[in-house]
Every structure is written in structure tokens, then in C-alpha cells.
Amino acid sequence: SWPRCFSPAHLFLPTATSAGSLPLVILCCGHGQGGKQAPGYQAMARLLASMGMAVLVPDNLGQGERAPMGHRDVVAPFRCGISLQGLIVMETIGWLRWALADTRFDRARIAAIGNSGGGTLSMFLGALCGDDLAALSSSGYPSSFAFIAAKEKKHCHCNLLPGIVGQLEMWQVLGCFAPKPMFLFQGRMDP
Numbered sequence: 001s002w003p004r005c006f007s008p009a010h011l012f013l014p015t016a017t018s019a020g021s022l023p024l025v026i027l028c029c030g031h032g033q034g035g036k037q038a039p040g041y042q043a044m045a046r047l048l049a050s051m052g053m054a055v056l057v058p059d060n061l062g063q064g065e066r067a068p069m070g071h072r073d074v075v076a077p078f079r080c081g082i083s084l085q086g087l088i089v090m091e092t093i094g095w096l097r098w099a100l101a102d103t104r105f106d107r108a109r110i111a112a113i114g115n116s117g118g119g120t121l122s123m124f125l126g127a128l129c130g131d132d133l134a135a136l137s138s139s140g141y142p143s144s145f146a147f148i149a150a151k152e153k154k155h156c157h158c159n160l161l162p163g164i165v166g167q168l169e170m171w172q173v174l175g176c177f178a179p180k181p182m183f184l185f186q187g188r189m190d191p
Contacts, residue, residue, distance in 0.1 A: 007091055009058040010036050012049040013104075022054040023109035024099055028092065028125070030116025030140060031156055035063030054105055058095050060117070061088050062158070074157055084158040089124045096129055109134050116140035120159060123170065126177035135181040143170060 014022070025048050032038040036057040045055040061084070062071025077084050099105050112133055114122035119141040126136040141159075148155055149165045174184065 007059055007061070007094075008036075009056055009095060010045065012045045012055040012057070014049050014052045014054070017052070021106035021109075022052070022104055023111070024054045024056060024105040026092070026096065026099070026110070026112045026125070027055055027057045028112060028114030028118030028121040029057065029060055029063065030114065030118040031063065032116075035059050056095060056099060058092055060121070061091055071156065071158055078162055083161050085120060085124070085161060088121055088158060089128065092121060092125060093129060096125070096132060100132060107132075111135040111137070113137040114139070117156065117158060123173055126182070127173045130177045130180065133177070133180070135183075136177050137183040137185075138174070139185045141170070145169060 027036075027041060027045055027048075029035050029038070029041050032040070035041075036059050041057060045057050048055045062074065071084055074084055077087060096110070099110060100107055110133055112122045112125045112129075113136070114120075116139075119138045122136060122138040123141060126133060126138065145161060145164045145168070146166075147153075148159050148161075174182065
């Protein structure tokens, strides 16, 4: 995302490929021990690859190989005029640009999926990169920025977006992706 600034990711490829470019799913991890190494994300990536898709699983800033859950109380980016989520989104846009330049992947069949913190990330990717994504599946993020800001439930600091309350709402961000295919859902275990 920036010159000489690197971040790790896993790339799952199907064992049997047909002629032509592969569809690609960017799997946005939520908070969890190990980030992209978490068993659930590994299983999801393997399942999608077994269905003939390439799956890119980036290591979100402050997770996985880069200090597990290491950003839970980080507020320093606020002083720089950006949020931690902004940095995570910028980094993932860097991965999307990489994928768009890779001829193994079909530029017209790139999707982003994510739950929990990955739901946050996929929501913003849909708004900022809608022209480059064919489909979006986002889950596990509360329905309003005001709920997050009110701190009714302790949220990781990457969910805090200074200045957004009263200016923009989640349904408006998700609406930026319309009318493309989008699947939104909320799990019982991620209230």
C-alpha cells in the first residue's frame, strides 16, 4: 500500500483450474487470535478454493503475524488525522490493486467478504472500490456509527471513526455499492 511497506497474506489457489482467469475472493478477517491463521478463516479459504476460486486472506494491521490483537487500544492514528480502520482499509486497497494487476485473476469477478472486523473492512471496500468489486458479503458490524461511538459495548479502537457520527451512517456507506450483489447478515455470536 506504500513503497517499501509490506504486509503478509495467504493466497489459496484451486488445485484444478480451467482455462482463463480465476475469480478472486478477498477474505477480510475479523478480530481473532491469529488473524488469517485462525482455523475458521483457514477452513473458509480452503472451501472457497475447492469450489474453484482464488482466495486472498490479508493479515490486517495489528492482527496475526503483526502482533495479535495489537491494535485494541491504539489511538495514535487519530492524532495524525486518520483512523486505524482507515489504515486497514488503505492496506487492503493496496492488496486489491495488486490483484487487479495479476493476470491470474479475472478483474470482472473479484469479491470481498468479511465478518466482524472484516465486516467493517468489507463495508468500506464496497464503498471505496465498488467499481473493482463484483460482489460483497459483509456481516457482524453493528447497524450504526452512533452505537459504536456511545461505547454501549466495548469495541476495538479500529471500529472508532472520529467525526463520522451525524455525518454518515452505515446504510449510506453500504448503499454506495448498490445495485451490485450484496449479502448482509448478522450472526448470533457477534452481537
